[in-house]
Amino acid sequence: MTPGLAARLAGQKHIATPRRETPFHPRLKELSETNDWYTWAGCKAPHSIFDTELEYFCIRSQAALFDISPMMKYRITGPDAERYLNRLTLRDVRKLAVGRVQYTAWCDDHGHVLDDGTLFRLDADDFRLCCQERHLPWLLDSAIGFSVTVEEETEVIAGLALQGPTSFSILQAAGFAGVDALKPFQLARFPHEDAEVTISRTGFTGDLGYELFVPVGKALSLWDRLWTAGRLHGLKAIGYDALNRARIEAGFIVANADFVTAEGALRTDRGRMPDEIGLDWLVDTEKPFFNGRDAILRARERRTLKHILVGLEIEGNIPAEHAIVYHRGKREVGLVTAAIWSPLAKRNIAIASLERPFGERIADDLCVEIYAMRELQYRKLMKRAKIVPRPFVRLDRRTFTPPGRF
Amino acid sequence: MGSRMKRYDVVMIGGGHNGLVAACYLQRAGLDVVVLEKNDWVGGAATSRELTPGFTYSNCSYVCSLFRPEIMRDLELPEHGLQVVAYEGGAVFTRDGDYLASYRDHDSHRREFARWSKRDAEAYDRYARDVTRQCRFIQPLLMRTAPDPFSFRPRDISELIHLARKFGEFTPSQIAQTLRFWTMSISDFLDEYFETDVIKAYLALSGIIGTALGPMSPGTAYVLLHHYMGEVDGSVGAWGYARGGMGAVSRALASSFQAWGGTIRIGADVEKVLTRNGEAAGVVLCGGEEVLGKLVVSNADVKRTFLKLVDEQDLPDTFLHRVRHFKMRGSSGKLNIALDSLPEFPALPAGSSCIRGDLHFTDSVERMERAYDDWKAGRWSADPFVDMVIPTQLDPTMAPPGKHFMSCFVQYCPPKVEGRDWTDADRDAFAETVISQIAEYSPGFRERIVHMEVRTPREIEEEVGLTEGNIFQGELTFDQLLFNRPVPGYAQYRSPVKGLYLCGSSTHPGGGVMGAPGRNAAAEILRDLRLGTKHMSQAHDVI
Ligand SMILES: Cc1cc2nc3c(=O)[nH]c(=O)nc-3n(C[C@H](O)[C@H](O)[C@H](O)COP(=O)(O)OP(=O)(O)OC[C@H]3O[C@@H](n4cnc5c(N)ncnc54)[C@H](O)[C@@H]3O)c2cc1C
Numbered sequence: 001m002t003p004g005l006a007a008r009l010a011g012q013k014h015i016a017t018p019r020r021e022t023p024f025h026p027r028l029k030e031l032s033e034t035n036d037w038y039t040w041a042g043c044k045a046p047h048s049i050f051d052t053e054l055e056y057f058c059i060r061s062q063a064a065l066f067d068i069s070p071m072m073k074y075r076i077t078g079p080d081a082e083r084y085l086n087r088l089t090l091r092d093v094r095k096l097a098v099g100r101v102q103y104t105a106w107c108d109d110h111g112h113v114l115d116d117g118t119l120f121r122l123d124a125d126d127f128r129l130c131c132q133e134r135h136l137p138w139l140l141d142s143a144i145g146f147s148v149t150v151e152e153e154t155e156v157i158a159g160l161a162l163q164g165p166t167s168f169s170i171l172q173a174a175g176f177a178g179v180d181a182l183k184p185f186q187l188a189r190f191p192h193e194d195a196e197v198t199i200s201r202t203g204f205t206g207d208l209g210y211e212l213f214v215p216v217g218k219a220l221s222l223w224d225r226l227w228t229a230g231r232l233h234g235l236k237a238i239g240y241d242a243l244n245r246a247r248i249e250a251g252f253i254v255a256n257a258d259f260v261t262a263e264g265a266l267r268t269d270r271g272r273m274p275d276e277i278g279l280d281w282l283v284d285t286e287k288p289f290f291n292g293r294d295a296i297l298r299a300r301e302r303r304t305l306k307h308i309l310v311g312l313e314i315e316g317n318i319p320a321e322h323a324i325v326y327h328r329g330k331r332e333v334g335l336v337t338a339a340i341w342s343p344l345a346k347r348n349i350a351i352a353s354l355e356r357p358f359g360e361r362i363a364d365d366l367c368v369e370i371y372a373m374r375e376l377q378y379r380k381l382m383k384r385a386k387i388v389p390r391p392f393v394r395l396d397r398r399t400f401t402p403p404g405r406f
Numbered sequence: 407m408g409s410r411m412k413r414y415d416v417v418m419i420g421g422g423h424n425g426l427v428a429a430c431y432l433q434r435a436g437l438d439v440v441v442l443e444k445n446d447w448v449g450g451a452a453t454s455r456e457l458t459p460g461f462t463y464s465n466c467s468y469v470c471s472l473f474r475p476e477i478m479r480d481l482e483l484p485e486h487g488l489q490v491v492a493y494e495g496g497a498v499f500t501r502d503g504d505y506l507a508s509y510r511d512h513d514s515h516r517r518e519f520a521r522w523s524k525r526d527a528e529a530y531d532r533y534a535r536d537v538t539r540q541c542r543f544i545q546p547l548l549m550r551t552a553p554d555p556f557s558f559r560p561r562d563i564s565e566l567i568h569l570a571r572k573f574g575e576f577t578p579s580q581i582a583q584t585l586r587f588w589t590m591s592i593s594d595f596l597d598e599y600f601e602t603d604v605i606k607a608y609l610a611l612s613g614i615i616g617t618a619l620g621p622m623s624p625g626t627a628y629v630l631l632h633h634y635m636g637e638v639d640g641s642v643g644a645w646g647y648a649r650g651g652m653g654a655v656s657r658a659l660a661s662s663f664q665a666w667g668g669t670i671r672i673g674a675d676v677e678k679v680l681t682r683n684g685e686a687a688g689v690v691l692c693g694g695e696e697v698l699g700k701l702v703v704s705n706a707d708v709k710r711t712f713l714k715l716v717d718e719q720d721l722p723d724t725f726l727h728r729v730r731h732f733k734m735r736g737s738s739g740k741l742n743i744a745l746d747s748l749p750e751f752p753a754l755p756a757g758s759s760c761i762r763g764d765l766h767f768t769d770s771v772e773r774m775e776r777a778y779d780d781w782k783a784g785r786w787s788a789d790p791f792v793d794m795v796i797p798t799q800l801d802p803t804m805a806p807p808g809k810h811f812m813s814c815f816v817q818y819c820p821p822k823v824e825g826r827d828w829t830d831a832d833r834d835a836f837a838e839t840v841i842s843q844i845a846e847y848s849p850g851f852r853e854r855i856v857h858m859e860v861r862t863p864r865e866i867e868e869e870v871g872l873t874e875g876n877i878f879q880g881e882l883t884f885d886q887l888l889f890n891r892p893v894p895g896y897a898q899y900r901s902p903v904k905g906l907y908l909c910g911s912s913t914h915p916g917g918g919v920m921g922a923p924g925r926n927a928a929a930e931i932l933r934d935l936r937l938g939t940k941h942m943s944q945a946h947d948v949i
Contacts, residue, residue, distance in 0.1 A: 002522055002523060002602055002603075003521070003522070005502050005503070005504060007521075008504050008521045008522065009503075009504060011517075011520075011521040012504075012521070012755050013755070014514070014517045014518065014521070015507075015509075015514060015518070015755050015757075015758050016755075016757075018511055018513065018514045019513070020513075020517075039513065042513035042516065042517070110577075134528045134531070135528070136524055136525050136528045137525050137528050137529045137532065140525055152524060263531075263532060263535070264531075264535075265535075266535055266538055266539060266542075268539075268575075268576070268577055268580060
């Protein structure tokens with residue numbers, strides 16, 4: 001249905017701000033020392049606020065506030081919502097209790113992953129799906145025949161990630177009574193002014209942390225509430241670059257960075273099945289039919305899976321971003337998709353996509369070729385790499401309930 | 407005459423851009439080439455002329471993206487003054503006072519489409535991906551001679567294998583998609599992606615430009631592809647302006663050709679191809695002068711060449727039959743307008759870049775189809791669709807400061823009016839339909855007009871020599887592409903007359919200011935002469 005003329009005319013002014021500013025932009029702009037912005041899903045988002053290195057240590061030692069408003073958010077409601085999502089996604093949504101969150105993924109008919117994301121069950125018939133890429137046509141088309149409503153709510157709901165050891169203390173200090181009871185992947189609603197904020201114990205850092213969602217009108221007052229409470233707990237605002245380090249340590253993958261999404265791929269051989277990007281554990285073979293199921297099961301049965309995603313620990317301390325992975329120093333077997341020196345593990349770590357059977361049956365004798373540009377000269381390094389499990393770092397404080405105070 | 411008369415290696419009939427491309431490559435291979443152009447200028451449908459002081463028009467073609475970058479480089483066209491400037495965007499005005507704009511910036515584009523439909527805004531990415539996939543398949547075929555599937559010569563077989571292998575990289579569902587793409591109507595194709603009429607209308611335009619079909623006619627999806635597979639500096643699907651007008655392409659080619667010692671004769675109208683013992687031996691100009699050559703290449707369209715310039719007795723019947731039935735029905739007209747100031751379009755947002763791109767007034771596919779109905783009845787469309795650009799906003803060389811050149815491509819416009827010839831009164835009435843459409847959206851438009859050139863198929867045929875005024879020297883439907891263009895068995899630039907070749911848009915890969923037909927024809931000629939083609943780049947890799 002085409003919106004009416006008045007709504008369309010009102011929308012014309014978008015061209016005055018080609019980069020949308022998120023509801024938290026006024027605060028971020030004020031805090032930004034580096035003035036270092038990039039575009040995330042059409043929004044102005046910070047690479048860094050004051051210093052990526054120090055911002056990273058805020059995540060690991062104090063608490064960090066990160067604006068996740070640009071993340072795509074879809075609201076799925078209606079009597080068939082559970083059935084619809086169960087057909088759409090890989091995990092069994094019937095097992096997702098009200099007030100819980102599921103990390104999940106969904107596939108096209110070829111079993112190629114369209115995206116991964118988090119599914120929040122706000123009520124029996126009320127879900128929120130958060131993810132990196134846009135999927136409205138896919139979600140609407142697959143809703144045909146189900147009694148559900150799918151609505152994109154990215155621009156009306158603001159989101160914040162509050163991550164780090166003191167995040168719980170900050171929420172308590174901010175007066176969110178009862179937040180101590182939240183277990184990992186659990187959510188609850190708390191009053192905020194005359195509205196509600198949904199707080200879930202989730203995040204992208206592998207640390208103790210929470211995500212908060214509010215209607216955009218309450219965004220700034222929520223920020224201020226946390227900011228005031230955080231003053232004595234070392235709270236800092238951070239940009240994506242610091243978060244990215246934490247997520248690599250936690251071993252999380254990012255759509256269109258660690259794998260190419262099925263709908264985004266121009267080259268048809270770029271699609272990846274869940275088993276090829278480390279998401280095999282999401283596939284619930286017991287539940288009723290879901291999209292991509294047959295293709296995934298067939299590939300498993302016929303052993304036609306081509307790729308595998310692995311964690312690597314690499315000799316030395318030079319990050320191997322986008323390096324080629326070799327077997328026996330000669331044969332190209334894959335590509336590093338993300339890599340950092342991990343300050344927490346004191347190791348050179350990487351996420352890599354390998355071509356089976358490498359990484360599967362053949363796991364030894366791997367090395368990566370690093371081209372390190374130093375003062376306009378390449379140093380070409382061949383470094384041994386060892387396959388290790390993800391996450392690269394495990395923090396007990398992530399799961400303790402009630403959480404520690406720091 | 408006889409022995410004292412100069413005999414060229416190659417006589418080129420016509421100095422359109424393809425003729426010039428072929429001539430450049432042949433001259434650079436060491437041959438002595440003469441280009442005979444009937445007009446007093448070169449360029450054919452890629453021409454820029456000053457018809458009123460201070461204003462340069464792009465008299466026919468007006469936007470540039472199809473021209474192959476490999477050719478620009480081989481022939482050193484930048485050194486000979488060619489510059490292609492990318493532009494962005496465009497808009498369709500809707501009858502309710504709104505518009506739909508298009509932007510280069512991905513997010514602005516999405517947000518603009520989302521004003522009309524959030525779903526369509528995202529579906530656009532799918533659409534662009536699918537069309538780009540098809541383009542990536544087709545692009546490398548542009549710079550290769552189409553294989554003849556029935557010749558069984560080793561070269562044709564290996565080319566067919568090459569094709570099959572490219573096809574083999576596709577998944578079965580993509581092969582199915584490709585076959586559908588080549589045969590579907592643009593309207594059906596767009597229906598698979600979009601729900602909003604104005605969005606479909608905006609995108610459908612590329613499916614019918616230069617084609618005597620409506621958006622609902624099968625085969626028009628491919629035409630869209632033909633317009634999408636161009637690029638500006640590697641950005642596929644982007645369009646640009648040749649700085650100085652489309653004629654700048656032909657001027658640069660002529661200059662490159664002459665720099666290598668080639669001869670251009672303007673005002674040299676070829677009346678007949680001379681044959682001796684069934685072999686081409688040169689041409690006779692109107693007035694009787696003979697120009698001799700070991701080979702003759704025709705840049706004129708296939709009908710003009712074989713139905714007017716070559717004696718029927720030299721040609722086989724089936725071939726002639728096919729040529730007579732090659733479809734090149736005129737469907738377009740054009741208005742070139744000199745303006746004493748930049749027109750205003752109050753509906754457009756102030757400061758938006760879309761005014762620098764293509765502007766349209768047709769906001770539904772239905773209106774396009776109705777416009778086509780008029781053409782079928784032998785009338786110009788009462789409610790035509792117009793592709794309007796004002797290149798002088800980016801190119802200061804075409805009009806005095808503050809003044810502008812506006813190019814309006816108009817469809818549909820029949821080769822004959824209800825079966826009879828066009829009259830000047832018809833032409834003026836046709837122009838009036840267009841002007842009144844523009845004036846509806848741009849107050850004071852008429853008062854800005856300094857000069858106007860109006861071209862119906864009659865003028866296009868008379869001046870450029872395009873039979874029936876068809877802008878592509880033959881429609882771009884799948885039955886007239888690849889080894890069927892222009893005639894099965896003669897798709898490799900050769901003809902039944904030994905020593906007579908074709909190099910214009912009637913040949914593979916077809917129309918548009920692309921240069922590929924000229925380049926491929928030169929490659930075949932050099933092959934026949936056993937001369938090297940090292941100076942010709944292969945198509946850029948599509949990776
Ligand atoms: C109105 C219009 C708008 C267009 N818009 C675009 C556009 O925006 N972008 C785009 O890419 N393409 C466009 N095209 C298509 C494109 O211009 C043509 O497909 C292309 O220029 C054809 O080039 P050609 O060299 O194959 O043939 P032509 O340009 O037709 O050249 C043939 C030449 O041969 C000459 N000739 C013919 N007969 C004789 C004879 N007997 N003796 C001597 N000389 C002869 C003619 O005078 C002419 O110079 C447009 C075409 C038209 C007509």
